[in-house]
Amino acid sequence: MTNTAEQKPAAAPRRLDPEDAQHALAAVQECLRRQMLVESLVHRQEQGDAKATLVEDLVHRQHEAELKALVDDLHPADIAFILESLPKEERQTVWNLVSAEHDADVLLEVEDWVRESLIEAMDRQDLVAATGNMDADELADLAPDLPPDVVAEVQKGLTEEERAQLLEAMGYPEDSVGAIMDFEMVRVREDVTLEVVLRYLRRLHELPDHTDQIFVVDRQDKLQGVLPISVLLVSEPDSEVHSVMNTDFLALNPLDSDADAAGAFERYDLVSAPVVDDQSRLIGRVTIADVVDVMREDSQEQALSRAGLQEEDIFAPMVKALRNRAPWLLFNICTAATASFVASQFEDTVSHIVVLAFLMSIVAGIGGNSGNQTMTMIIRALAMGRITPRNLWQLVKREMMVTLMVGLCGSLMAALFAWIISRSIWVAIVMMAAMICNMLVGAGIGVLVPMLRSRFGKDPAIGSSVLLTFATDSLGFFIFLGLATVFLL
């Protein structure tokens, strides 16, 4: 978004559309497709003569120019989106056309699983050029993916202070505030007037992105307060900073979790927040842009982990995809086999009353579904911080009661079905009893497992659902076939 107004003050504003990126992706794909079509056409003629090569070359160059024009016109974030959405080969074609000045921004915007392949395709010189002008915190994000000699080369170009910042940023654990903070802050002293602050800002020529507040520090760099830009703009220029600054503000610690920080940004509607160390010295800043990324990543991770997946390039090579998916499925086969082994202990019962074989999967399945509802509620309440030791017991009682009530209705339906296919009132009664029991088992597991996992500092969501299914399957079979063995044989 550059300033193009100077030459044409009456020009109509160019409206960016929220769906720009998708349209651009379609255009790039169309361009790539045409290029491939022509190439394959020329190849198919299989004439070794110079003319065909010439034509091919010409057409190729024309398409390349067209593609380049398309890509050059895009925001780096949109280029990143397109690169992520293309198969590897086409991705490289497009990446080679991105002009060098955008390299750095695109590298910072793309998701981790694409960045690797982009960096591989760049030579050392391009990499040094692209990363040479990055801020310390940006460099820290990229450093793990860069060849060590490039990092060393770029470090040489940093000031003492930047090098210290780089080291600091790389030292914080992954999901901490320290890992997402940047170092671009405007600091002022509290005893100057706003007039002076305004002059100082004008001399900076450019403010850091998302500067909605200026940090007021003392000589030791201790944070004394914050001066919102909106206050700066509406206050009298001869007021002193300390008379208009806020001393009630949210300050983060670099070791706070990024999810907690995101919660605070959401609750207090923040755009930026200072990060201070234990001596309340200002060491960095977190902006809403970082927080939005954290929120998006967390919700994606959650959705994926529920299916036992990690972030995957939709065009990743087969081997990678296998490594991503197989462990979860193999694990599920083991738990399913265990449950089926439990059931097989009742072979006698089932061979006497075959219809039990068809009913037992209903008991197991509905127990799992019902437990999943309870678990979803509990995981959500845990994530929001709503569960305290004091209301836990109330919650458990409530979940059990709700499950019992739903179980009564549901098991009546299931019993009716059991009676229809077995014509035995006793099978129906066993079905009903087993189903209610197994739903209560599901509710119990649905409360217990996330609570225990969160008590021991693990993410309550991941893995809980496997345990739940395992329990409701095995116990569902056991309860149903057990009751049948006792009462029906």
Place this chain on the structure above:
Amino acid sequence: MTNTAEQKPAAAPRRLDPEDAQHALAAVQECLRRQMLVESLVHRQEQGDAKATLVEDLVHRQHEAELKALVDDLHPADIAFILESLPKEERQTVWNLVSAEHDADVLLEVEDWVRESLIEAMDRQDLVAATGNMDADELADLAPDLPPDVVAEVQKGLTEEERAQLLEAMGYPEDSVGAIMDFEMVRVREDVTLEVVLRYLRRLHELPDHTDQIFVVDRQDKLQGVLPISVLLVSEPDSEVHSVMNTDFLALNPLDSDADAAGAFERYDLVSAPVVDDQSRLIGRVTIADVVDVMREDSQEQALSRAGLQEEDIFAPMVKALRNRAPWLLFNICTAATASFVASQFEDTVSHIVVLAFLMSIVAGIGGNSGNQTMTMIIRALAMGRITPRNLWQLVKREMMVTLMVGLCGSLMAALFAWIISRSIWVAIVMMAAMICNMLVGAGIGVLVPMLRSRFGKDPAIGSSVLLTFATDSLGFFIFLGLATVFLL
């Protein structure tokens, strides 16, 4: 966050902590618990005499004062969080203690399912007082929950313009940009100098929240460009607006979906964006605070809907909870019964080889798990806008190949298990074949269902997983028992 610095310029800054809300919740709960303890103690003595009543009254008042002090000190967002986390009775106790000046903010912050009960507890006068000073867009959010006579009363106090805004805001569909936009904008003309703009801002005394840019409009209110505050601050005061404004900016349409808008905010790191009508007249503004709420709500809705739930008050009355959960479970019982009915058609086969009864649930379950992985990938790619007609076929081929490979490994394990419990090489072979087939069924459904749902404009996530389980269960039973009938009998 008020300015308290004027009197005590050297005061240590009060550090807000991201976990403040949780701590406050625990404190409020503790206070409520002590109050209840004392009350029940006094009650238990069952002395009708005046002294006991007096003591009770005193203690009660003391606790109330303590609670009030606690609550008054909190940010409205934290009060909202606490109200959401308490059972209904305690919620009302705390709500009655919230000072009237915070009523409006808290009402706007709490989730829909709590707001209703809070409004019920307020009398007409309090409601009019609380909503009287709201902006048109805030009032529009609340209006559906308010008694009609209160809305009518408050409308009388609005200006002509505000009333028009209220009507406009209430007219937009729920998930549109129009429903989240506000009307607090600073507008300037392009032919004035920055000096004039700065003077104009100072006269406003207060800027709207999240003002990171000023909108440049012409006489017809058509948006000509945007003037970022950071540009305003660093440019020479005698420059004219049109020479420094951006004409490349994102403008939203009120009918754009709020999720698309959120995507754009995320991609372009925006803090606010103008909303214009089809004649590019400026009609409103969306801020990052609204967008963050949209993102959080969407991810919550997704997590809940996957378990067949809607947003539920964790202390909702039993009847409400039943209405929320029963339909999904009853529906699942129907699909499970159908699958089991399919299986029961093979009663003969199963009664001959009972071990099939224990193996068939593995085939069904793993097909579901594997299909769920594919479906999760596809839903995610759809949500990101990565799927275009051109790469759809590549994706389908890839998913099928990955599934086939995982299926080969997995089915070997399953076949081994089948051989162990049946000691029949033929049962093992049937198991292997059925499992691979059913996993391919799962992958097919996992691609098709979300694609079709999204093609017909429905949310691809909701309902897809029921259909998937239904298909992999029924077809899993059918394929496995069918193969067994053909090859084993």
